[in-house]
Amino acid sequence: MPDNKELNKKSLWEETTLGKVTSRFPLRDNLVTGSDVETDNIYIPIENFSYDKKLGFPGEYPYTRGVQPTMYRGRFWTMRQYAGFGTAEESNSRYKYLLAQGQTGLSIAFDLPTQIGYDSDDPISAGEVGKVGVAIDSLKDMETLFDGIPLDKVSTSMTINAPAAVLLAMYIIVAEKQGVSKDQIRGTIQNDILKEYIARGTYIFPPAPSMRLINNIFEYCSAEVPKWNTISISGYHIREAGSTAVQEIAFTIADGIEYVKNAIGVGLDVDNFAGRLSFFFNAHNDLLEEIAKYRAARRIWAKVMKEKFSAKKEKSMMMRFHTQTAGSTLTAQQPDNNIVRVAIQTLAAVMGGTQSLHTNSKDEALALPTEDSVRVALRTQQIVAHESGVANIVDPLAGSYYIEQLTDKIEAETWNYINKIEEMGGMVKAIEKGYVQKEIQDSAYRYQKAVEKGDRVVVGVNKFTIEEPAPGGLLRVNPELQKVQEENLTIVRSERDNARVRECLSALSEGASKEDINLMPLIIDSVREYATLGEISNVLREKFGEYRESIVL
Amino acid sequence: MELIKRITRGNTRAIARGISVIENNSDTKEELIDGLYPFTGKAQIIGITGSPGAGKSTIVDRIIQFERNNNKKIAVIAVDPSSPFSGGAILGDRLRMQTHATDPGVFIRSMASRGYLGGISAATSGAIKVFDAAGFDTIIIETIGVGQTEVEVIELADLIILTLVPGMGDEIQAMKAGIMEIADLFLVNKSDIDGADRLKSEIEYMLMLGPENDKAHTPQIKLVSAKNNSGTEELYNTMFKQLTLFKESGLLDKRRKERIKMEIEHIFIDKLKDILNTRLNLKENMGIWIEKVYNREIRPYNFVNKKMENLKKENLL
Amino acid sequence: MNKKIRIVIAKPGLDGHDRGAKYIARALKDAGYEVIYTGIRQTPESIVATAIQEDVDFVGLSLLSGAHNELFPRVVDLLNSQNAGDIVVFGGGVIPEEDLAFLKERGIEAIFRPGAPISEVISFIESKTGSTAA
Incomplete structure (x- = not known):
């Protein structure tokens, strides 16, 4: 709450100085944030603001100001461009290009059949092979994907959820073949199935067996792959689906709570796995609202872990997160404008204290990004890092009347959601009821209506439009790709020891029907024998069943 | 009616069309339903x-x-x-x-x-x-x-x-x-x-x-x-x-007969409504009557009874 | 006669981004149309079977994965082969301008690209049916 004395002065100012002006020159309409929150005439000091409770110091509870004491005064965030398309070979050369351009981590995009556990020659994969990412059918493709890239030197983030265990297993074996042991590899699997049910759609199994697979990964990695981030709890796609900033962090943290509860439920010790939980947020256009959002999210997670789950280790309470600029804000019209949007979003992520960042390329509303546009996106990060000066200051907007009040407001509204979901019996229940999806859809609908009515301006789309020629030089995925993958699969299936594959798959099948078996080692065995992603997923489909969308609008 | 034949042969497109005919209250609706009835x-x-x-x-x-x-x-x-x-x-x-x-x-x-x-x-x-x-x-x-x-x-x-x-x-x-x-x-x-x-x-x-x-x-x-x-x-x-x-x-038969009874009643009521609609030109007159009843100028039963008498006199009912 | 325009809104392929499809479905409902919503991960075969059983006037396809050149024409072809070529197919999503001519030639009558307002979709439907929904 603002200071009383100041509040009285503010009212007086609104009546006199401000009122005199607005009676002749009214304020603009729609003075709202990107998430439709009304803004005030002016922000003034907060009454009884407790620096220690609300902010603390960087690297200290409640981590509002950041999880590291030095933040970017030590080293910059990891610049990590999400990439992948076509064959493993094509993607491999894009990764090498990005590393040569100064990128510091890899981020793998998989095609949809891979994300949903189908081989490229499955009829359901028709048309989708290699389209939104790289097609991976077996260990063979993974070997090609990382050919010549030393896995002890790079950290790799993989956007893979339902079949995360299988792709992680492949990565472990590729590393092993390079002579890099499991405890040396660094990286992240997204592995966040709940937001797939909510917003992204690449689920395979129902919630219960999906949560089991996640627990298996937590358990296996805490013992065997200690430097691996076992989950990236993602608000990114929730925001892309049209949520508000508050909904983004509220539903993400509620997902996080569900994962922690589940893992504790099967007997894992919170401090054994919580330090490897990471988050993934969106960076939208409203600069100040986004910065407040990240700060609020860190503070809430710290409280959740300390107060709700009694975590002891500091690391368990720190919310580390990756950020990506908002794909949904990019326009197909006047695509060069997208470079500016991405620059603003980059500032938001950096001033909000992200640990790593992907900047979108200007042509993503049209097609896959070209090499040139990917370079500009990366350069945007480098300019913010080296030239803007914002990286020299930790949490530079702390103490701003507006930022602190907005941080508090976002926190309060987030708790409302979290508590409501808890009352419903947790996130799985809330998703099954359709509550979360409905909340997001209503926000998305309101936003779109505002754009269509012109209440919200999107430059180049509903205002400042021009006639423009069709952009050329877009990247195309080779339409013959599916055939190439199919041929490779035939070779893999004929060269491997098929008897061993059958043994491994039947062991996996047997393991899947026993709740207390950790499936990770069985999946690793199968992958090592070149069992395909589709074969492994089908074994599990048979045992676990498949999740089907059931919520309608 | 060609559509009836195709429906009884189980043709998907015809079935879909037939339902639309009924749903849209098309002119051929009655013919269609009666044509299908024996099947x-x-x-x-x-x-x-x-x-x-x-x-x-x-x-x-x-x-x-x-x-x-x-x-x-x-x-x-x-x-x-x-x-x-x-x-x-x-x-x-x-x-x-x-x-x-x-x-x-x-x-x-x-x-x-x-x-x-x-x-x-x-x-x-x-x-x-x-x-x-x-x-x-x-x-x-x-x-x-x-x-x-x-x-x-x-x-x-x-x-x-x-x-x-x-x-x-x-x-x-x-x-x-x-x-x-x-x-x-x-x-x-x-x-x-x-x-x-x-x-x-x-x-x-x-x-x-x-x-x-x-x-x-x-x-x-x-x-x-x-x-x-x-x-x-x-x-x-x-x-x-x-x-x-x-x-x-025998409960099933009982229920089905009850259903037929209701259906016949519904059809009668619908037809009578149609007759009233045209004979009394309800579309235009209703507004006037509402005003009169609202202003207590006429009484509902008395008014309707008179209208019915007129219809009978003119052999329109 | 009390004819209502019926429209299937479907997501072919494996892409799960349904924000656009759901928006269109809801906006068309608000404009007075009857919308049959199939959800994500539909094959061209299931979309066509749905369109025929539901006796719709339009099929709207939404796809963001880039598989439109494969999947959209397949829907048109299947409709034609099942004697349902009168059903009008339109599409939307991340579709490069240079693909529009090809899609048009293959029978997708309109493509709505990112940023297209719903009023454009509605005028297209009205131009095809010669009437408004209500």
């Missing part, structure tokens, strides 16, 4: 009702599977509400049955209520005849599910299933008088959540207090979890066991 009466018609979120569509999806395993042809009519404001509708029930979309033995048709109350649409009864004549063994009507007033489905179905979920104990009390009395089969869905057994005993208690039923009509209560596919096969078997009992006891 009807073979299908078993099952109505499934219950609140939104009770899992009706998922249950229907499971029933479809069992029917297909038995090589039976099955049609589903899924009714969703039309918006009272725009007249538009989002029909999404079939989303939960889409795995059967390409099975030629399954026909799913979504219908908007188009302002009709009672959980179904005005064209539902006609659509049933189309499916029946087209040779479907079983026809399922899934109602909107807005609550206890959806008793109209009894006018259409041989067997009524009411889907309930734990956690709505109070609603049961409220429902006593309406939908609870017409159900032949109570289905407690989501039996994996707490309160399923309590719900079952509440239903039992309520049935005990209800009116005496003849033997064939003892309502059954089944616990299922459609999501986990547990109890669904038993539900399926019970449905058809009950239908057999109804048939043997």
Whole structure:
């Protein structure tokens, strides 16, 4: 709450100085944030603001100001461009290009059949092979994907959820073949199935067996792959689906709570796995609202872990997160404008204290990004890092009347959601009821209506439009790709020891029907024998069943 | 009528068109329904009702599977509400049955209520005849599910299933008088959540207090979890066991005759309405009459009786 | 006669981004149309079977994965082969301008690209049916 004395002065100012002006020159309409929150005439000091409770110091509870004491005064965030398309070979050369351009981590995009556990020659994969990412059918493709890239030197983030265990297993074996042991590899699997049910759609199994697979990964990695981030709890796609900033962090943290509860439920010790939980947020256009959002999210997670789950280790309470600029804000019209949007979003992520960042390329509303546009996106990060000066200051907007009040407001509204979901019996229940999806859809609908009515301006789309020629030089995925993958699969299936594959798959099948078996080692065995992603997923489909969308609008 | 022939041969496009003819109240509607009538009466018609979120569509999806395993042809009519404001509708029930979309033995048709109350649409009864004549063994009507007033489905179905979920104990009390009395089969869905057994005993208690039923009509209560596919096969078997009992006891015939009675009455009423509409030019005159009645210039019965007299005098009635 | 325009809104392929499809479905409902919504991961075969059973006037396809050149024409072809070529197919999503001519030639009558307002979709439907929804 603002200071009383100041509040009285503010009212007086609104009546006199401000009122005199607005009676002749009214304020603009729609003075709202990107998430439709009304803004005030002016922000003034907060009454009884407790620096220690609300902010603390960087690297200290409640981590509002950041999880590291030095933040970017030590080293910059990891610049990590999400990439992948076509064959493993094509993607491999894009990764090498990005590393040569100064990128510091890899981020793998998989095609949809891979994300949903189908081989490229499955009829359901028709048309989708290699389209939104790289097609991976077996260990063979993974070997090609990382050919010549030393896995002890790079950290790799993989956007893979339902079949995360299988792709992680492949990565472990590729590393092993390079002579890099499991405890040396660094990286992240997204592995966040709940937001797939909510917003992204690449689920395979129902919630219960999906949560089991996640627990298996937590358990296996805490013992065997200690430097691996076992989950990236993602608000990114929730925001892309049209949520508000508050909904983004509220539903993400509620997902996080569900994962922690589940893992504790099967007997894992919170401090054994919580330090490897990471988050993934969106960076939208409203600069100040986004910065407040990240700060609020860190503070809430710290409280959740300390107060709700009694975590002891500091690391368990720190919310580390990756950020990506908002794909949904990019326009197909006047695509060069997208470079500016991405620059603003980059500032938001950096001033909000992200640990790593992907900047979108200007042509993503049209097609896959070209090499040139990917370079500009990366350069945007480098300019913010080296030239803007914002990286020299930790949490530079702390103490701003507006930022602190907005941080508090976002926190309060987030708790409302979290508590409501808890009352419903947790996130799985809330998703099954359709509550979360409905909340997001209503926000998305309101936003779109505002754009269509012109209440919200999107430059180049509903205002400042021009006639423009069709952009050329877009990247195309080779339409013959599916055939190439199919041929490779035939070779893999004929060269491997098929008897061993059958043994491994039947062991996996047997393991899947026993709740207390950790499936990770069985999946690793199968992958090592070149069992395909589709074969492994089908074994599990048979045992676990498949999740089907059931919520309608 | 060519369409009739094609429908009775089971042509998909013709069936779909036939339902549209009825739904859109096209000029050929009566001819179509009468033309199909001799081919009807073979299908078993099952109505499934219950609140939104009770899992009706998922249950229907499971029933479809069992029917297909038995090589039976099955049609589903899924009714969703039309918006009272725009007249538009989002029909999404079939989303939960889409795995059967390409099975030629399954026909799913979504219908908007188009302002009709009672959980179904005005064209539902006609659509049933189309499916029946087209040779479907079983026809399922899934109602909107807005609550206890959806008793109209009894006018259409041989067997009524009411889907309930734990956690709505109070609603049961409220429902006593309406939908609870017409159900032949109570289905407690989501039996994996707490309160399923309590719900079952509440239903039992309520049935005990209800009116005496003849033997064939003892309502059954089944616990299922459609999501986990547990109890669904038993539900399926019970449905058809009950239908057999109804048939043997004569209840089925009784119900079907009752249905025909209502249908004839409906047609008469609709026709009379049409006559009144044209003879009295209601479209133009109604506004004037309302004003007069509102201003107490005329009295309703007296006014209507006079109008009727006039019609009779002129031999228009 | 009381004819209502019926429209299937479907997502072919494996892409799960349904924000656009759901928006269109809801906006068309608000404009007075009856919309049959099938959800994600539909094959061209299931979309066509749905369109025929539901006796719709239009099929609207939404796809963001880039598989439109494969999947959209397949829907048109299947409709034609099942004697349902009168059903009008339109599409939307991340579709490069240079693909528009090809899609048009293959029978997709309109493509709505990112940023296209719903009023454009509605005028297209009205131009095809010669009437408004209500």
